[in-house]
Amino acid sequence: MNMGGLEPDLEDLYRRRHGAFQVMLASVTGSVEGARDVVQEAFAQALRDQDGFRGEGSLEAWVWRIAFRVAVGSKGSRELAVGELPEVAFVDEGRDTALAAAVRQLPPQRRMAIFLRYFADLSYAEIGEVLGIAEGTVAATLSQAHTQLGAQLSANEVMA
Amino acid sequence: MSTHDENLLAARFAALAPEPLAGDWDDVLGRAGMADQARRRRVRVRALAGSRRRRFAVVAVAALAVIVGTASAFDTVRALFFGTSASVVRDTPVWSPDGREIAFLAYRHPDGPTEVYVMDSHGGGRQRNLTREWGRDVLSAPPRRIPIWSPDWQRVAFVSDPCAGVQGACSRTSQLYVMNADGSELRRLARGGKVRRDNGQGICPCAPTPVWSPDGQKIAFGSERDGTVDVYVVNIFAGGQRRLTRSPASEESLAWSPDSRKLAFVKRIEDPGGPPRRKEIWVMNADGSGQRQLARGSAPAWSPRGRQIAFRSDRDGNGEIYVMNADGSGQRRLTRNPASDGGPVWNPVGTKIAFERFGKGNTDIYVMNADGSGQRNLTPARRPPRRAGDGSPAWSPDGRIAFTSTRDGNGEIYVMNADGSRQTNLTQLKRPRLSRAAGNVSFSFSVPSSNWTPGPIERVIRNGKRGFRSGQLYVSQDAMFGQAAEAVVYWGGFPDGDGANPCGKLRSAGPSIADLATAVATAPGIELLKGPTDVTVGGRPAKHVVLVVREEVGCGAGFFYAWRDERWGPFWGGAHVGDTIRVWIVDVNGSRMFLGAGTTGRTGSDPEVLERLEQEMQGIVDSIRFD
Numbered sequence: 085m086n087m088g089g090l091e092p093d094l095e096d097l098y099r100r101r102h103g104a105f106q107v108m109l110a111s112v113t114g115s116v117e118g119a120r121d122v123v124q125e126a127f128a129q130a131l132r133d134q135d136g137f138r139g140e141g142s143l144e145a146w147v148w149r150i151a152f153r154v155a156v157g158s159k160g161s162r163e164l165a166v167g168e169l170p171e172v173a174f175v176d177e178g179r180d181t182a183l184a185a186a187v188r189q190l191p192p193q194r195r196m197a198i199f200l201r202y203f204a205d206l207s208y209a210e211i212g213e214v215l216g217i218a219e220g221t222v223a224a225t226l227s228q229a230h231t232q233l234g235a236q237l238s239a240n241e242v243m244a
Numbered sequence: 245m246s247t248h249d250e251n252l253l254a255a256r257f258a259a260l261a262p263e264p265l266a267g268d269w270d271d272v273l274g275r276a277g278m279a280d281q282a283r284r285r286r287v288r289v290r291a292l293a294g295s296r297r298r299r300f301a302v303v304a305v306a307a308l309a310v311i312v313g314t315a316s317a318f319d320t321v322r323a324l325f326f327g328t329s330a331s332v333v334r335d336t337p338v339w340s341p342d343g344r345e346i347a348f349l350a351y352r353h354p355d356g357p358t359e360v361y362v363m364d365s366h367g368g369g370r371q372r373n374l375t376r377e378w379g380r381d382v383l384s385a386p387p388r389r390i391p392i393w394s395p396d397w398q399r400v401a402f403v404s405d406p407c408a409g410v411q412g413a414c415s416r417t418s419q420l421y422v423m424n425a426d427g428s429e430l431r432r433l434a435r436g437g438k439v440r441r442d443n444g445q446g447i448c449p450c451a452p453t454p455v456w457s458p459d460g461q462k463i464a465f466g467s468e469r470d471g472t473v474d475v476y477v478v479n480i481f482a483g484g485q486r487r488l489t490r491s492p493a494s495e496e497s498l499a500w501s502p503d504s505r506k507l508a509f510v511k512r513i514e515d516p517g518g519p520p521r522r523k524e525i526w527v528m529n530a531d532g533s534g535q536r537q538l539a540r541g542s543a544p545a546w547s548p549r550g551r552q553i554a555f556r557s558d559r560d561g562n563g564e565i566y567v568m569n570a571d572g573s574g575q576r577r578l579t580r581n582p583a584s585d586g587g588p589v590w591n592p593v594g595t596k597i598a599f600e601r602f603g604k605g606n607t608d609i610y611v612m613n614a615d616g617s618g619q620r621n622l623t624p625a626r627r628p629p630r631r632a633g634d635g636s637p638a639w640s641p642d643g644r645i646a647f648t649s650t651r652d653g654n655g656e657i658y659v660m661n662a663d664g665s666r667q668t669n670l671t672q673l674k675r676p677r678l679s680r681a682a683g684n685v686s687f688s689f690s691v692p693s694s695n696w697t698p699g700p701i702e703r704v705i706r707n708g709k710r711g712f713r714s715g716q717l718y719v720s721q722d723a724m725f726g727q728a729a730e731a732v733v734y735w736g737g738f739p740d741g742d743g744a745n746p747c748g749k750l751r752s753a754g755p756s757i758a759d760l761a762t763a764v765a766t767a768p769g770i771e772l773l774k775g776p777t778d779v780t781v782g783g784r785p786a787k788h789v790v791l792v793v794r795e796e797v798g799c800g801a802g803f804f805y806a807w808r809d810e811r812w813g814p815f816w817g818g819a820h821v822g823d824t825i826r827v828w829i830v831d832v833n834g835s836r837m838f839l840g841a842g843t844t845g846r847t848g849s850d851p852e853v854l855e856r857l858e859q860e861m862q863g864i865v866d867s868i869r870f871d
Contacts, residue, residue, distance in 0.1 A: 091278075095269055098267065098269055098272060099267065099269065102264070102267040103264035103267070104264075106262075106264035106265060107261045107262060107264055110262045116262045116263065116264060116265055117265070119262075119264075120264070120265045123267075124268070124271055124272050124275055125275060127272040127276075128272050128273075128274075128275035128276040129276075131272065131273070131276035131278060132276050132277070174260050175260075175262045176260065176262070179259065179260055180256055180259065180260055183253075183256050183257075183260070184260075202253070202254055202257035202258070203257060203261060230253070233253065
């Protein structure tokens with residue numbers, strides 16, 4: 085990959101998706117302000133390290149992985165190991181405590197998949213790329229998450 | 245989970261999504277050490293600005309669709325629990341000139357007519373249904389919105405709702421009426437605007453609310469007679485209306501200057517093919533002469549002495565409050581934030597401005613000094629704001645603020661001091677008993693205060709930015725998912741889709757409520773505080789157990805569950821270490837119903853607060869009646 089060759093694509097991705105990146109990453113950093121900083125840094129790293137993208141998956145999935153790495157690093161903890169996922173939670177759980185409680189009970193991978201689906205608005209294939217799992221596994225994971233959330237929410241909420 | 249449920253889940257996630265901040269690609273380039281590209285790009289971006297605007301417009305529409313979808317989903321929940329007997333306040337509260345009374349508009353039935361009420365502004369008094377007192381003539385031409393009182397409250401004018409009681413689509417002309425405040429001497433003053441209603445699609449306002457001049461002599465109103473709404477003025481005593489504007493634009497938001505000599509108004513300009521919609525604030529003399537534009541913006545509000553006009557403008561990207569001199573000079577921005585601000589109103593002495601801030605799915609009332617300093621949220625969320633809206637602030641002559649709020653689940657009128665203290669629900673409209681059905685058991689109950697949310701029966705007390713303490717009442721019943729082979733208490737993560745729980749520690753329990761209560765009371769990892777004791781719930785035999793979760797048992801996240809059937813696993817919501825759980829297991833004609841009330845106290849739990857929550861939850865259980 086030529087240096088600078090990805091810039092137009094990254095810029096286009098940024099313009100289309102920086103909001104979704106912020107919303108999703110706020111679930112990792114705990115604030116939109118922190119998330120914005122992570123997004124800026126992640127795209128900057130992507131620009132600097134364009135050779136790191138080997139064209140095997142989508143550009144967006146590659147940037148998501150960089151962003152999660154930056155997000156975990158920004159919290160002053162540690163680098164993200166391969167296959168390891170950061171913890172995600174709603175920034176303001178008080179606004180829907182029933183959903184927040186149900187989501188808290190999802191195992192980490194299901195929780196991450198659900199957030200990537202609804203906050204990052206990613207396709208099954210893209211979620212698979214970000215998480216490093218097969219698309220079929222994504223479908224199964226999301227199905228299990230839906231089942232679990234459905235049971236949890238119906239048990240706690242509308243019972244008519 | 246069906247597609248519908250997934251859509252609902254998507255909407256609930258959307259409601260929880262924080263508002264993203266503005267992007268800045270140049271900043272990214274700078275961080276990447278590519279500042280040169282940033283400079284070169286700026287020229288290109290300007291050329292692309294048009295196409296980018298269209299892209300943002302599409303994003304905005306998509307977001308709106310999500311919000312509408314969420315709102316209707318919650319309406320369904322509300323209809324389910326409040327039935328059709330909901331009592332809802334509509335429109336802005338109106339103060340009497342002496343500040344003793346407040347008039348408001350409410351409906352007792354979503355499909356019924358709106359009615360006008362008056363109540364004591366300090367609360368506790370009787371609410372008088374004025375529409376009924378006014379009698380048959382007014383009932384035959386019910387007011388469309390809150391009537392407008394003359395400044396001395398001796399007379400009332402209102403625009404009729406010709407579509408009230410009409411089934412299906414309706415398009416009719418309203419009329420402007422005036423009468424004495426006791427309902428006598430009702431007479432038609434002028435033709436009002438068109439009222440249109442599509443089949444179930446809401447009502448077109450079509451004309452601005454009439455406004456009474458401060459000297460009590462005239463009423464300005466809007467009427468649509470040749471395609472767009474124009475401004476008219478009618479003299480109350482001499483009669484005779486005068487058309488003041490004659491423009492291709494529609495006029496709205498009429499505002500008399502305090503000396504009754506000028507009218508500020510908003511021109512809504514819609515050019516086909518041009519920018520979507522533009523609003524301009526204009527002013528004219530009371531006879532229509534001297535019309536001129538003052539500013540781009542809307543919602544003009546004269547300061548009490550008429551020297552300044554506060555208004556809303558989105559000229560800088562989103563709605564903010566501005567102020568200008570009455571001649572349009574000296575425009576300055578008072579608010580600066582990513583939410584949308586609107587509806588400025590001056591306090592009676594002109595030192596403060598209250599306004600509405602719309603953001604993150606709910607609306608709050610803010611107040612600031614007239615120079616924009618000291619901005620403060622007077623109605624911060626006290627519990628999860630399920631689209632709770634606090635709005636329509638109205639200052640009393642003595643400087644209190646009346647406003648409408650949906651924080652109880654139905655619209656009510658509240659009053660508070662100008663610093664936000666002593667917020668009191670004045671209307672206290674009757675909240676019917678809530679009802680639930682679980683399997684073949686149905687029952688009703690009432691919640692002790694408006695602090696409890698009606699959907700999930702829940703109360704949350706905020707504690708700092710992220711922490712909260714909550715009480716929540718869970719209800720489940722074995723019959724819900726068919727006859728459970730056995731009841732179990734277990735720990736661990738959620739079972740997988742096929743029902744296998746890889747790490748939970750299952751403990752079987754027999755079929756009776758005593759068997760299950762014993763299993764709950766002897767579950768590993770808990771400390772038993774009380775029970776099992778024999779109690780009654782709704783007159784049915786029950787077992788009561790109180791426990792604290794002490795340690796994690798099992799390989800999952802360490803949640804405690806009770807009650808499981810072969811298909812689904814737990815009915816009981818998970819609990820964290822440190823949570824207190826109160827359990828009632830009720831025998832309803834052989835069906836076993838499980839009631840759980842939990843208090844979450846993970847972040848700085850305050851024993852007094854938890855105790856109060858538990859007392860309130862006990863009150864809910866005490867109020868249960870089986871059908």
